[in-house]
Amino acid sequence: MRYDVDFLVIGTGIAGLTFALKVAEFGRVAIVTKKDAAETSTNYAQGGIASVFGQFDSFELHIRDTLESGDGLCKEAVVEMVVKDGPKRIRELMDWGVAFTRDHSGELKLDLGLEGGHSQKRIVHAGDLTGHVIEQALLECVRSHSNIEIFENHIAVDLITYSTRVKRGVVTAAHEDLCCGAYVLAVNTNEVQTVPAKITVLATGGAGKVYLYTSNPDIATGDGISMAYRAGALVANLEFVQFHPTCLYHPEAKNFLISEAVRGEGGILIDLQGRAFMEDYDPKKDLACRDVAARAIDFELKKSGDDCVFLDITHKAPDFVRERFPNIYQTCLSFGIDMTKEPIPVVPAAHYMCGGVLVDMDGQTDIERLYTVGETACTGLHGANRLASNSLLEALVYAHRAAEQAVKDLGSINTEVFGDLPPWDPMGTTDSDETIVVSHNWDEIRRLMWNYVGIVRSDKRLLRAKNRIENIQKEIQEYYWDFKITSDLIELRNIAMVAELIIQSAMLRKESRGLHYNIQYPEKDDRFWLKDSVLRQPFVG
Numbered sequence: 001m002r003y004d005v006d007f008l009v010i011g012t013g014i015a016g017l018t019f020a021l022k023v024a025e026f027g028r029v030a031i032v033t034k035k036d037a038a039e040t041s042t043n044y045a046q047g048g049i050a051s052v053f054g055q056f057d058s059f060e061l062h063i064r065d066t067l068e069s070g071d072g073l074c075k076e077a078v079v080e081m082v083v084k085d086g087p088k089r090i091r092e093l094m095d096w097g098v099a100f101t102r103d104h105s106g107e108l109k110l111d112l113g114l115e116g117g118h119s120q121k122r123i124v125h126a127g128d129l130t131g132h133v134i135e136q137a138l139l140e141c142v143r144s145h146s147n148i149e150i151f152e153n154h155i156a157v158d159l160i161t162y163s164t165r166v167k168r169g170v171v172t173a174a175h176e177d178l179c180c181g182a183y184v185l186a187v188n189t190n191e192v193q194t195v196p197a198k199i200t201v202l203a204t205g206g207a208g209k210v211y212l213y214t215s216n217p218d219i220a221t222g223d224g225i226s227m228a229y230r231a232g233a234l235v236a237n238l239e240f241v242q243f244h245p246t247c248l249y250h251p252e253a254k255n256f257l258i259s260e261a262v263r264g265e266g267g268i269l270i271d272l273q274g275r276a277f278m279e280d281y282d283p284k285k286d287l288a289c290r291d292v293a294a295r296a297i298d299f300e301l302k303k304s305g306d307d308c309v310f311l312d313i314t315h316k317a318p319d320f321v322r323e324r325f326p327n328i329y330q331t332c333l334s335f336g337i338d339m340t341k342e343p344i345p346v347v348p349a350a351h352y353m354c355g356g357v358l359v360d361m362d363g364q365t366d367i368e369r370l371y372t373v374g375e376t377a378c379t380g381l382h383g384a385n386r387l388a389s390n391s392l393l394e395a396l397v398y399a400h401r402a403a404e405q406a407v408k409d410l411g412s413i414n415t416e417v418f419g420d421l422p423p424w425d426p427m428g429t430t431d432s433d434e435t436i437v438v439s440h441n442w443d444e445i446r447r448l449m450w451n452y453v454g455i456v457r458s459d460k461r462l463l464r465a466k467n468r469i470e471n472i473q474k475e476i477q478e479y480y481w482d483f484k485i486t487s488d489l490i491e492l493r494n495i496a497m498v499a500e501l502i503i504q505s506a507m508l509r510k511e512s513r514g515l516h517y518n519i520q521y522p523e524k525d526d527r528f529w530l531k532d533s534v535l536r537q538p539f540v541g
């Protein structure tokens, strides 16, 4: 791959591709992605993008709904900025060729959906395949740009950082403070390349694969959070893992989401006996926020001992259901479930990481020249619980702002340090013949996170998880230094790191708020916990 890029973007979801398109006229861009370019969470997004287009909607209402959902931890200036920038960014997507669904008025107005926690219809969508339509359009634009090159099957291993202060002989840095690129493993040749870059952008998505059951695709292993933490960046709010209330419950359906838009169109959660139970938990009933809905289902399942609850939309006209949810309808049908005639069996699953690498309002981390955008970042928009369909919005707005800032930075960058970049240390030289260890550890982490660090937590369960993960971490470290790295080992190291950080953050927060619920502290405690949980790796200089 090219060794002299201005911008190194890690990830080909909505965040990475948008950033790349915006900076490409100012410099050369390399995008690395660990699988095929379209294999992203973005590609599977269903519901859509929340933004103010409705006749009866206003920025104030969208801001209010976001703050309410975030349960006290949203940064108000960020919420206001993102909400107000939304319509402009969505129009830009349309200019890039994204065809959103129009309403039936004949006036080419956008059709707007409703989801949990929203007081107005404001979800801009492309049927129930919103993410796929966005991903395809962005990839097409990126592929036709002469200044951008995509490297598929290239997995970033670690960031290359450098301490300006240590270099000058004054060891005042609490961590290395400058990012100069990344080490990247070319999966097909098994060769680790040193990729210097003036600006590096983490757009690596979420970490759903840390849990046994998740809506996320396999790429969601928290690599960006883990790399940034290892490099010394601040990470925040990792205890706030969002569980989506409704994933299809079927032995052969891996990770399939039943969009919240189904509840937005009138879908009702019922138990095996057909009883609608959400009114016991929230006055908004089935349109309650996700944290409430997921906990309600968890409670109902523990009470009844049943394997799943059901989402019923059979009272709506079959033609409407088929037209509004073509992908969900067809997928359910392929598993023998006709959602126009019978309720869909559903369970909650890990869906979204509200915390991440701490960034400012331009997506800048506290390591110079390192930006983080999309799900990997913690911007302050989501607080303790993300409002539905605010993620794609955040990714768009922050990719735009980070691009503007990065272009400003570019002029002032001195590339002197590139000459000093240490080559990759290959460490272990032997090929491992014990891949079973990797898959065993992987499985153990995902199970322990599901069982002990899930929707409902307790001090005892968290402590048990902490002890187990520390042992697994030791084993992985030995393995990591002894053998040649592979993409499986890189991902294992990253999910173990993110799992440990989630556990640490959850242990810190002695209250229940938003997505973090601990039975020992069932109440919210604004006096002590109206703040982010921030972690940084201790500096070993």
Ligand code: FAD
Pocket: 010, 011, 012, 013, 014, 015, 016, 032, 033, 034, 035, 037, 039, 040, 041, 042, 043, 044, 045, 046, 047, 048, 049, 050, 130, 131, 154, 155, 156, 157, 203, 204, 205, 206, 215, 216, 217, 219, 223, 224, 257, 351, 352, 373, 374, 375, 376, 388, 389, 390, 391, 392, 393, 395
């Ligand atoms: P992603 O789209 O996940 O892209 C991450 C990229 O990083 C991938 O290309 C991956 O290969 C790459 N990568 C990761 N690690 C490395 C590495 N080490 N080296 C190289 N490349 C790497 N949000 C909404 O707002 N509305 C919705 O309707 C919605 N529906 C959803 C439905 C599903 C099933 C899921 C899973 C999520 C949904 N979300 C939705 C959440 C939203 O889709 C994601 O938060 C968002 O798409 C994340 O975008 P991203 O660009 O940050 O990351």
Ligand code: SIN
Pocket: 045, 046, 047, 048, 258, 259, 260, 261, 352, 387, 388, 389, 390, 391
């Ligand atoms: C969904 O369609 O339910 C997912 C929306 C989101 O995650 O915001």
